[in-house]
Amino acid sequence: MKDIDWKNLGFSYIKTDYRYIAHWKDGKWSEGKLTQDNHLVLHEGAPALHYGQQCFEGLKAYRCKDGSINLFRPDQNAKRMQRSCDRLLMPHVPVEMFVDACKQVVKANEEWVAPYGTGATLYLRPLLIGVGENIGVHPAKEYIFTVFCCPVGAYFKGGLKPTNFIVSEYDRAAPQGTGAAKVGGNYAASLLPGHHAHERNFSDCIYLDPATHTKIEEVGSANFFGITKDNEFVTPFSPSILPSITKYSLLYLAEKRLGLKAIEGDVYINQLDRFTEAGACGTAAVISPIGGIQNGDDFHVFYSETEVGPVTKALYNELTGIQFGDIEAPEGWIVKVE
Numbered sequence: 001m002k003d004i005d006w007k008n009l010g011f012s013y014i015k016t017d018y019r020y021i022a023h024w025k026d027g028k029w030s031e032g033k034l035t036q037d038n039h040l041v042l043h044e045g046a047p048a049l050h051y052g053q054q055c056f057e058g059l060k061a062y063r064c065k066d067g068s069i070n071l072f073r074p075d076q077n078a079k080r081m082q083r084s085c086d087r088l089l090m091p092h093v094p095v096e097m098f099v100d101a102c103k104q105v106v107k108a109n110e111e112w113v114a115p116y117g118t119g120a121t122l123y124l125r126p127l128l129i130g131v132g133e134n135i136g137v138h139p140a141k142e143y144i145f146t147v148f149c150c151p152v153g154a155y156f157k158g159g160l161k162p163t164n165f166i167v168s169e170y171d172r173a174a175p176q177g178t179g180a181a182k183v184g185g186n187y188a189a190s191l192l193p194g195h196h197a198h199e200r201n202f203s204d205c206i207y208l209d210p211a212t213h214t215k216i217e218e219v220g221s222a223n224f225f226g227i228t229k230d231n232e233f234v235t236p237f238s239p240s241i242l243p244s245i246t247k248y249s250l251l252y253l254a255e256k257r258l259g260l261k262a263i264e265g266d267v268y269i270n271q272l273d274r275f276t277e278a279g280a281c282g283t284a285a286v287i288s289p290i291g292g293i294q295n296g297d298d299f300h301v302f303y304s305e306t307e308v309g310p311v312t313k314a315l316y317n318e319l320t321g322i323q324f325g326d327i328e329a330p331e332g333w334i335v336k337v338e
């Protein structure tokens, strides 16, 4: 195991030993291979550079108590990447190839997977980019698929301690745009609003629906959920948010394991009073409790600005218990790296 201060890791790039790379040309994928080189050499005309023809994924590898390593629902990331590819006219990476690449990268970088109990994980970043000679606005003829990884800790600095968020006046995506695809352009659009939020000491911003600006969409890097007084787990439904794998996992766990009513629906920004607790959820964010939300001059506190609420904590325990192999997972959710 690498000599790292695992408990104090944040979320930033650390070079690990191996990454996977495969090339798509003439209608087919090359055999993927592992490499130690962490640089890509691209043609200056690459459509990924000019027109944002690229998509990516994010998932984690978890060290279990017995030393084995889990991936959490990697097939779902593979399928979501295929949907992103459809939106940007890129070739699919087959699900088996995607999952195999993730396994190879984790296995080759096994020493970078944090010990059980530290809370740290190995974050995997699959990336697909349009490359090759091009200048007009049309899809690339060649592609690179790569998967690299970095050991990470908490994404928002509080971890399970609540942090505050601010409603942005900007949109990260258009109503019929690319919000549901995990493509770089959405994140480029979120950099300025995110910067404004950080300048004011908020963890990140919350986006409202781009058509009416009345409903919560999501956080720049995670989905939103709220818990009502009537024990409902509510999370926004919108065609312009990222279909979060964590969110869908929590909808299932809330209902089947915690006995909550799980609802995907509208979350009006002027009706935050209905929630006793709120949080941001995602692979990187895991479950990050939201202390309060600033909306214009109003600051709305949910459960507490300093303590995580009991339902959020229970959801966190259930989700992370499954990911780290301590709690039995629903069928097919865990893939062992062997």
Ligand SMILES: Cc1ncc(COP(=O)(O)O)c(C=O)c1O
Pocket (backbone or CB within 6 Å): 058, 218, 219, 220, 221, 222, 223, 242, 243, 244, 245, 246, 247, 281, 282, 283, 284
């Ligand atoms: C914009 C956005 N929303 C939501 C999520 C959460 O999605 P997931 O749970 O699949 O990681 C992410 C992170 O991937 C994200 O970048």
